[in-house]
Amino acid sequence: MIFKSFNNKTFKNTPYYDRLPEGEREVFDILSTVFHFKANNYVLEHLINWDEVPEDPIYKLIFPRKEMLSAFDFEHLKQLFQLGMDAKTRNSFVQAVRKKMHPEVKHAxxxxxxxxxxxxxxxxxxxxxxxxxxxxxxxxxxxxxxxxxxxxxxxxxxxxxxxxxxxxxxxxxxxxxxxxxxxxxxxxxxxxxxxxxxxxxxxxxxxxxxxxxxxxxxxxxxxxxxxxxxxxxxxxxxxxxxxxxxxxxxxxxxxxxxxxxxxxxxxxxxxxxxxxxxxxxxxxxxxxxxxxxxxxxxxxxxxxxxxxxxxxxxxxxxxxxxxxxxxxxxxxxxxxxxxxxxxxxxxxxxxxxxxxxxxxxxxxxxxxxxxxxxxxxxxxxxxxxxxxxxxxxxxxxxxxxxxxxxxxxxxxxxxxxxxxxxxxxxxx
CATH class of the missing domain: 3.20.20.70 (Aldolase class I)
Known part of the structure; x- marks a missing residue:
């Protein structure tokens, strides 16, 4: 198998994107603007049971889930998408959400x-x-x-x-x-x-x-x-x-x-x-x-x-x-x-x-x-x-x-x- 990598944009060109339930496609479209997404052909073809999505454990392990954001932030982003705003217009709010999600790892x-x-x-x-x-x-x-x-x-x-x-x-x-x-x-x-x-x-x-x-x-x-x-x-x-x-x-x-x-x-x-x-x-x-x-x-x-x-x-x-x-x-x-x-x-x-x-x-x-x-x-x-x-x-x-x-x-x-x-x- 030759390694093929997919990000939030190229994944949408795969048949697996079409297999997502409609609600999951919406979640993916929204959250992949906030979180980095990367999968490869081995993961998509051999690890995920697509008939079990969204409950499949490997799917949950790779794909961002709705609960990763507060209900307010998710709904706000959802509204921006539904209004048809382009990525540039959404960017300021996306960056604000990312800032709130920044991990706080303690170091001495x-x-x-x-x-x-x-x-x-x-x-x-x-x-x-x-x-x-x-x-x-x-x-x-x-x-x-x-x-x-x-x-x-x-x-x-x-x-x-x-x-x-x-x-x-x-x-x-x-x-x-x-x-x-x-x-x-x-x-x-x-x-x-x-x-x-x-x-x-x-x-x-x-x-x-x-x-x-x-x-x-x-x-x-x-x-x-x-x-x-x-x-x-x-x-x-x-x-x-x-x-x-x-x-x-x-x-x-x-x-x-x-x-x-x-x-x-x-x-x-x-x-x-x-x-x-x-x-x-x-x-x-x-x-x-x-x-x-x-x-x-x-x-x-x-x-x-x-x-x-x-x-x-x-x-x-x-x-x-x-x-x-x-x-x-x-x-x-x-x-x-x-x-x-x-x-x-x-x-x-x-x-x-x-x-x-x-x-x-x-x-x-x-x-x-x-x-x-x-x-x-x-x-x-x-x-x-x-x-x-x-x-x-x-x-x-x-x-x-x-x-x-x-x-x-x-x-x-x-x-x-x-x-x-x-x-x-x-x-x-």
Whole structure:
């Protein structure tokens, strides 16, 4: 299969647009002016059951839904369309809506690495032993866009990309050499595997020469959205050879695959892609969020984890959407998320116990929703910090917040787990 990409305009020229119910076509026309949309021919032809639209889970995962906007904003945009206003006339209101939808992701000043008093652009260190790297080409796009992704604001935004990414492969190297406690380097972005193997190698080669770096990580949705990247693409063999090359340098290669629904693991091509990656010696761990209407039942998670284990993958993290978006249509109440997770684990192989969850993502601390406890007749959610920022002593700390079966938010996790700084030397 040859990769074909579709945006909000070119998708309308496909037969799948005509298959949408009339109401869904209207929703797509309106929301695709606000949110970035990208799909490809594999997703459209092999992952979505068009007879089940709009309830199909992969459809919900790709296509923007009405609930992503406030009822007022959606109706206002709908009226502008019905009045026949052109895109230029609508633009001011669209931009105002986008501004309101801008994600609020908390970062700490300590997370931005510095050398000689200057911040290293394109690097972020939220935990002591890992450095996240954002090479410029890797932050620009994915093979398809997830509807819940908070990184949509960087797509097609040249200014945002310049501020959060680096171009010279040697930019982060002095910092890594000066901080040998950093053992893991994570290449992420949008998706690093949209690049050619030769371009990826340019950014990895300098890192491989640093003895203290033991693990190279890729975060990618490519296995789900375009498995041909590892099978029949013209660059598939060079990419797999790159995986082997990384490990020949004495590094462990961790491929963190983003899977949200079991259907993403059902096709023969993704199974072949998985086996080809595993044959290079790389370990594939799986993570993804719990998303309302897509995978929010025990049955959904059981199927997801069973498929992962059957294909030799390691269930790693089940995230819950943190409070970084103004809307909450993707979020599941915390009590429900905990129930779904615990019931699913009871009915799966013990091998699925490797998955940690529900875990809050996109905040500074990595926080586990560990259960519910009762003290003096009052119920509380139990939150545990799995990892905390450098120069803090928060890891392993337990915090309690009042139990509310309806709440979808744990509040400000950054403030909740904020600890006094400790000298880095005392942590080793």
């Amino acid at each position: 000043d300590t997370g931005y690495p510095e050398m000689d008093g200057k911040i290293i652009t394109g690097a972020y260190r939220n935990f002591p032993t890992i450095l996240n790297l954002f090479p410029d080409p890797m932050v620009k796009t994915c093979h398809a866009y997830c509807s819940y992704c908070f990184r949509w604001v960087a797509f097609d935004n040249v200014e945002a990309q310049k501020k959060t990414a680096y171009r010279d492969p040697y930019d982060p190297i002095p910092y890594l050499k000066a901080n040998p406690e950093i053992t893991d380097v994570l290449f992420t972005g949008a998706d690093p595997l949209v690049l050619t193997a030769s371009k990826i190698k340019e950014y990895i080669d300098p890192v491989l020469e640093i003895e203290s770096v033991q693990v190279i990580r890729f975060n990618s949705k490519a296995l789900a959205w375009w498995p041909y990247r590892f099978t029949t693409d013209k660059d598939a063999e060079p990419l797999l050879e790159l995986f082997e090359y990384i490990q020949s340098k004495g590094k462990h290669l961790n491929f963190c695959a983003h899977f949200t629904h079991a259907r993403e693991l059902e096709n023969d091509v993704v199974k072949e892609a998985i086996q080809r990656i595993r044959q290079t010696g790389a370990v594939i761990r799986c993570q993804g969020p719990l998303v309302k209407g897509i995978n929010d039942t025990p049955k959904d998670l059981i199927a997801l984890w069973k498929h992962q284990i059957a294909n030799g993958l390691v269930p790693y993290y089940l995230f819950v959407e943190a409070d970084h978006n103004p809307e909450s249509c993707f979020r599941v109440p915390l009590a429900e998320a905990l129930r779904v997770f615990q019931e699913a684990q009871k009915e799966t192989s013990g091998l699925a116990r490797t998955v940690r969850g529900p875990v809050f993502m996109n905040d500074l601390n990595r926080v586990l929703l560990d259960g519910v406890t009762e003290i003096n007749g009052e119920k509380y959610f139990v939150l545990k910090s799995l990892q905390s920022p450098p120069e803090t002593d928060g890891e392993g700390k337990i915090k309690l917040i009042p139990y509310d079966e309806h709440t979808k938010s744990a509040g400000d996790l950054f403030e909740l787990f904020k600890e006094e700084k400790v000298p880095l030397a005392q942590m080793h």
